[in-house]
Amino acid sequence: MQWRGRRGSTNVEDRRTVGGGLRIPAGGAGRAGFGGIGFLIVIVVVSLLFGVNPMTLLEGLDAGPGGGQQAQSQAPLPPASDEMAQFVRVVLADTEDTWSKVFEQEFGEAYAEPRLVLFAGGIRSACGFAQAASGPFYCPGDSRIYIDLSFYEELKRRFKAPGDFAQAYVIAHEVGHHVQNLTGILTEFNRIRQRVSQAKANELSVRIELQADCLAGVWAHDTARKGLLDEGDIDEALNAAAQIGDDAIQKRTQGYVVPESFNHGSSAQRVRWFRAGYEAGSIAACDTFSAARL
Incomplete structure (x- = not known):
């Protein structure tokens, strides 16, 4: 991805310095936000909802920050001027450009940009307390995306998904959840899932996650149209997308697959819906809720 020398977003908060992140004692994890792109690494096992199961994540919306224990401060970490932080700023800025245009053209409204928080170790959000092991996540309670940049090393090493555009996809997926929040989809999901069985709630969660993948594809289409992608991106x-499908994660962590427990979608489904958004370049292609086949 051609990102150097391009505009960086001003909506990035760097909380990696002393007092900005929290070291978490054993057993100190609390509720996380929505989304956790599905790269959900919890201690030695990967937990499955863009951090934690979206059912649990959304339960924390009206609870406010909480959970976990106050942790000790940590040593200062690289400032927001380091290369990876600059990369994140550019990717977020690119999503801002894409979704500002889409919202104006398709909804006739201004796009309310999310903020992205860089943290290290652990973080308190409006959705509760989360630790780095939970992976990146979006919190609809404060319209913020949270990411510990060490996750990208896990993405490359543990999930065998290297490359800067794989990293960009992580951010674009979480921004997809923000788009769902702005359009009322997450609010409706939260309302409905309280009235249905766990199996039905899991099914709806899969559709939520696959739609976020599709929306990431819409952004990728726009980025490609501007000539900013390199061969292989x-x-x-x-x-x-394939490496973080529910089936791939379950095979990797427990050796067998339990389809009824999926809440992000299989590898094939995640690939299919990202590709759908990328090829169409339209939000209309991302109606996972009406689709007979995921």
Whole structure:
């Protein structure tokens, strides 16, 4: 991805310095936000909802920050001027450009940009307390995306998904959840899932996650249209989507697959819906709720 020398977003908060992140004692994890792109690494096992199961994540919306224990401060970490932080700023800025245009053209409204928080170790959000092991997540309670940049090393090493566009896909997926929040989809999901069985709630969660993948594809289409992608970038995103499918994660962590427990979608489904958004370049292609086949 051609990102150097391009505009960086001003909506990035760097909380990696002393007091900005929290070291978490054993057993100190609390509720996380929505989304956790599905890269959900919890201690030695990968937990499955863009951090934690979306059912649990959304339960924390009206609870406010909480959970976990006050942790000790940590040593200062690289400032927001380091290369990876600059990369994140550019990717977020690119999503701002894409969704500002889409909202104006398709909804006739201004796009309310999310903020992205860089943290290290652990973080308190409006959705509760989360630790780095939970992976990146979006919190609809404060319209913020949270990411510990060490996750990208896990993405490359543990999930075998290297490349800068695989990293960009992570951010674009979480921004997809923000788009769902702005359009009322997450609010409706939260309302409905309280009235249905766990199996039905899991099914709806899969549709939520696959739609976020599709919306990430819409952004990728716009980025490609501007001539900013390098050869192999889309393959990197598709590989990342495949590596973090529920079936791939379960095979990797427990050796067998339990389809009824899926809440992000299989590898094939995640690849299919990212590709759908990428090829169509339209939010209309991302109606996972009406689709007979996921």
